[in-house]
Amino acid sequence: MGGADLRQETAATEAIAEAGLGGDFGGPLFLASPPVEIGWNDRFALYATGSGASGYDRILDAASRLTDTAIEETTLFASIADRLADRFGATGIPVTLSTACASGATAIQLGVEAIRRGETDRALAIGADGSATAEALIRFSLLSALSTQNANPAKASKPFSKDRDGFVMSEGAAALVLESLDSAVARGATVLGILKGCGEKADDFHRTRSKPDGSPAIAAVSAALADAGIGADRIDYVNAHGTSTPENDKMEHLSLSTVFGERMKTLPISSNKSMIGHTLSAAGAIEAAFSLMTMREGVIPPTINHDNPDPAIELDVVPNVKRSADVATVLSNSFGFGGQNACLVLAREAG
Amino acid sequence: MAAEDVVITGIGLVSCLGEGADTHWSALASGALSPVVDTATFPPYSFHPLPEIDWNTQIPKRSDQRQMELWQRLGTYTAGLALDDAGIKADKDLLSRTDMIIAAGGGERDEAVDEAILAASETRDDRDMLLNEKLTTDLRPTLFLAQLSNLLAGNISIVHNVTGSSRTFMGEEGAGVAALATALSRIASGQSKITLVGGAFQSAYRSMILGHALGRHLHAGPWKPLWQRGDSEGGGMVPGSGGAFLVLESRSHAEDRGARIYARLAKVLAERTHAGNPDRAGTLGRLLDAALPGSDETLVISGASGARQALEAERAVFAARPGLRPRGMATGVGHLQEAQFPFAVALAALALDKSQAYPPFEAAEPASTAAPAAALATMVGHVSGEGVALVEREA
Numbered sequence: 001m002g003g004a005d006l007r008q009e010t011a012a013t014e015a016i017a018e019a020g021l022g023g024d025f026g027g028p029l030f031l032a033s034p035p036v037e038i039g040w041n042d043r044f045a046l047y048a049t050g051s052g053a054s055g056y057d058r059i060l061d062a063a064s065r066l067t068d069t070a071i072e073e074t075t076l077f078a079s080i081a082d083r084l085a086d087r088f089g090a091t092g093i094p095v096t097l098s099t100a101c102a103s104g105a106t107a108i109q110l111g112v113e114a115i116r117r118g119e120t121d122r123a124l125a126i127g128a129d130g131s132a133t134a135e136a137l138i139r140f141s142l143l144s145a146l147s148t149q150n151a152n153p154a155k156a157s158k159p160f161s162k163d164r165d166g167f168v169m170s171e172g173a174a175a176l177v178l179e180s181l182d183s184a185v186a187r188g189a190t191v192l193g194i195l196k197g198c199g200e201k202a203d204d205f206h207r208t209r210s211k212p213d214g215s216p217a218i219a220a221v222s223a224a225l226a227d228a229g230i231g232a233d234r235i236d237y238v239n240a241h242g243t244s245t246p247e248n249d250k251m252e253h254l255s256l257s258t259v260f261g262e263r264m265k266t267l268p269i270s271s272n273k274s275m276i277g278h279t280l281s282a283a284g285a286i287e288a289a290f291s292l293m294t295m296r297e298g299v300i301p302p303t304i305n306h307d308n309p310d311p312a313i314e315l316d317v318v319p320n321v322k323r324s325a326d327v328a329t330v331l332s333n334s335f336g337f338g339g340q341n342a343c344l345v346l347a348r349e350a351g
Numbered sequence: 352m353a354a355e356d357v358v359i360t361g362i363g364l365v366s367c368l369g370e371g372a373d374t375h376w377s378a379l380a381s382g383a384l385s386p387v388v389d390t391a392t393f394p395p396y397s398f399h400p401l402p403e404i405d406w407n408t409q410i411p412k413r414s415d416q417r418q419m420e421l422w423q424r425l426g427t428y429t430a431g432l433a434l435d436d437a438g439i440k441a442d443k444d445l446l447s448r449t450d451m452i453i454a455a456g457g458g459e460r461d462e463a464v465d466e467a468i469l470a471a472s473e474t475r476d477d478r479d480m481l482l483n484e485k486l487t488t489d490l491r492p493t494l495f496l497a498q499l500s501n502l503l504a505g506n507i508s509i510v511h512n513v514t515g516s517s518r519t520f521m522g523e524e525g526a527g528v529a530a531l532a533t534a535l536s537r538i539a540s541g542q543s544k545i546t547l548v549g550g551a552f553q554s555a556y557r558s559m560i561l562g563h564a565l566g567r568h569l570h571a572g573p574w575k576p577l578w579q580r581g582d583s584e585g586g587g588m589v590p591g592s593g594g595a596f597l598v599l600e601s602r603s604h605a606e607d608r609g610a611r612i613y614a615r616l617a618k619v620l621a622e623r624t625h626a627g628n629p630d631r632a633g634t635l636g637r638l639l640d641a642a643l644p645g646s647d648e649t650l651v652i653s654g655a656s657g658a659r660q661a662l663e664a665e666r667a668v669f670a671a672r673p674g675l676r677p678r679g680m681a682t683g684v685g686h687l688q689e690a691q692f693p694f695a696v697a698l699a700a701l702a703l704d705k706s707q708a709y710p711p712f713e714a715a716e717p718a719s720t721a722a723p724a725a726a727l728a729t730m731v732g733h734v735s736g737e738g739v740a741l742v743e744r745e746a
Binding site for chain 1: 393396418451455456457460462465466469470472478479482483486487490492493494495496498499500501502504505506508509512513514515516517518519520521522523525526528529532533536537540542557558560561562564565566567571621622623625626627732734735736737738
């Protein structure tokens with residue numbers, strides 16, 4: 001079991017224990033995770049044992065001689081979710097999904113939808129990413145998505161700052177037990193928060209850049225508010241996608257300013273990625289957990305490394321120091337390559 | 352609120368047999384099925400190659416074509432066929448409200464770069480440095496986007512303007528089952544009005560079939576029809592190249608816009624046999640009995656991959672239910688992984704639209720005697736995941 005597998009299993013074990021559920025989970029599993037591939041160590045090892053021709057022909061030759069087919073599992077996209085489903089007793093075919101850096105939010109949305117359809121009382125939504133390998137790092141670097149301010153790595157992730165220059169890749173996982181309010185109340189569970197609304201909208205402008213008018217992100221935020229049945233005035237805090245790339249932070253500011261108007265200048269918004277980096281497929285789930293904690297603890301986490309504000313981004317980013325606040329409703333944003341936009345509205349209490 | 356009927360209003364298909372629903376119907380209903388097999392490229396394995404495709408007809412911009420590798424081009428192309436077939440290709444307003452669930456694996460690697468690294472590994476031990484050097488300098492910067500699973504959906508958004516929502520399910524054959532099951536329940540419950548669902552797979556790259564080779568699933572030696580592969584050399588799977596996309600919508604939505612309806616997608620049941628329980632036949636049997644109780648003659652489009660354990664499970668289930676008329680689609684088009692189940696459902700819908708069952712795809716399959724009123728599609732994933740769809744004829 002690799003590091004990422006362990007992280008998501010640990011996260012799910014914690015979440016199920018906190019939910020007070022024993023035995024089989026008895027609901028569907030939605031796992032947000034990155035695509036899988038055979039690793040370079042295995043490629044090198046196969047190449048060394050194959051004979052004859054070169055390159056992939058030799059690897060295919062080595063594969064045909066394997067007596068142990070365990071290595072196949074590392075190439076199967078279903079294998080991690082399958083193992084988690086067995087471990088926790090999830091029902092149906094576990095869904096492994098990707099909406100790139102919005103994946104964690106999409107996993108939650110799929111769970112919410114299944115519960116709303118009445119198919120299940122509960123769903124397990126996990127976001128996990130352990131893809132910080134050399135090749136993944138190089139791939140993002142070639143797209144100019146990563147910060148190169150390496151002199152002081154702890155200062156490299158600086159969302160909404162003038163000198164932001166990319167994100168910092170990181171690994172992590174979060175698991176959420178989603179349950180219908182009726183079911184949770186009936187069994188006397190502690191309700192950690194309410195998933196009030198989900199919204200999504202795809203962007204057809206470009207593979208890595210947003211439509212210049214921000215309309216898809218605006219539509220995703222608006223859809224989440226509409227799904228929650230509340231107006232923008234009810235949001236007390238925005239948990240930003242805030243990757244620290246020049247493009248994302250500019251577009252997120254534009255989109256939110258359109259939805260929230262003048263109020264956006266004073267509405268607290270912060271980026272967890274300033275402190276934990278960009279956990280990619282896991283980010284939406286981790287940030288949903290942060291959002292729930294923000295409401296429960298009455299503490300807004302700061303955007304750290306905010307030493308050099310961007311004058312073009314007029315936001316209260318809760319700079320550098322956490323803030324005590326009464327937060328009843330949060331908007332959590334997730335945006336990803338491939339035109340993915342998913343937003344969640346979370347509330348402290350039902351109603 | 353009563354559940355909405357969900358109907359199939361658009362079909363896009365590509366395989367070694369050609370492209371389009373009509374082409375596939377003609378080839379598979381002819382009684383003289385002649386699959387196209389490439390046995391020369393990866394001996395001792397064979398695969399079904401793509402037909403000749405004029406990409407420009409569905410992906411007009413060369414710049415878009417260049418941004419994709421073969422798998423994404425194929426999926427984007429096939430999705431375009433389905434949108435055309437549904438008559439919504441030019442309806443930008445409707446496309447902006449159309450949801451999308453794609454079943455996807457990963458995209459192609461740059462095999463030349465990989466092979467240069469492997470060659471260098473024969474003379475160098477500093478492999479971390481080697482990877483850093485070669486990958487940093489030799490990888491095409493935008494190749495990553497052609498590899499990312501969710502970028503098939505991303506390209507469909509860009510090329511065809513489908514932007515209601517965009518979700519990508521991963522996980523081999525089960526992803527195709529879950530994508531259809533989710534699309535069906537979302538529309539039936541009113542969470543969506545219209546959804547594009549499907550996937551694509553191509554076998555022309557060694558890196559794309561490596562996983563199947565590592566699992567010892569690939570059929571070796573001379574090509575044979577699906578049900579004859581049980582005791583042949585190798586694992587019994589002949590990979591295919593193609594794609595399948597369906598446009599699903601609520602009956603009221605389809606009728607309001609005067610859409611042509613192929614068939615009704617009545618049920619999609621998804622299960623997964625626990626890894627500790629080898630009884631995949633038991634799971635499939637339960638799903639079949641739940642989807643369509645009774646012993647009437649019923650057409651079944653089997654998505655069997657050919658992988659041995661899964662194939663034997665399906666064979667046993669069909670043998671125990673003599674009313675079933677299984678047609679192993681892999682005999683005609685090979686195994687299309689994530690796209691296999693959507694493809695099987697599309698073939699079932701075509702037969703219902705024509706009110707005619709397919710003749711046997713090989714001698715081992717029993718002939719049909721009646722026009723089908725309903726048809727089943729089955730999937731037993733080559734490693735995991737079981738699914739059954741029930742498709743019903745329109746009155």
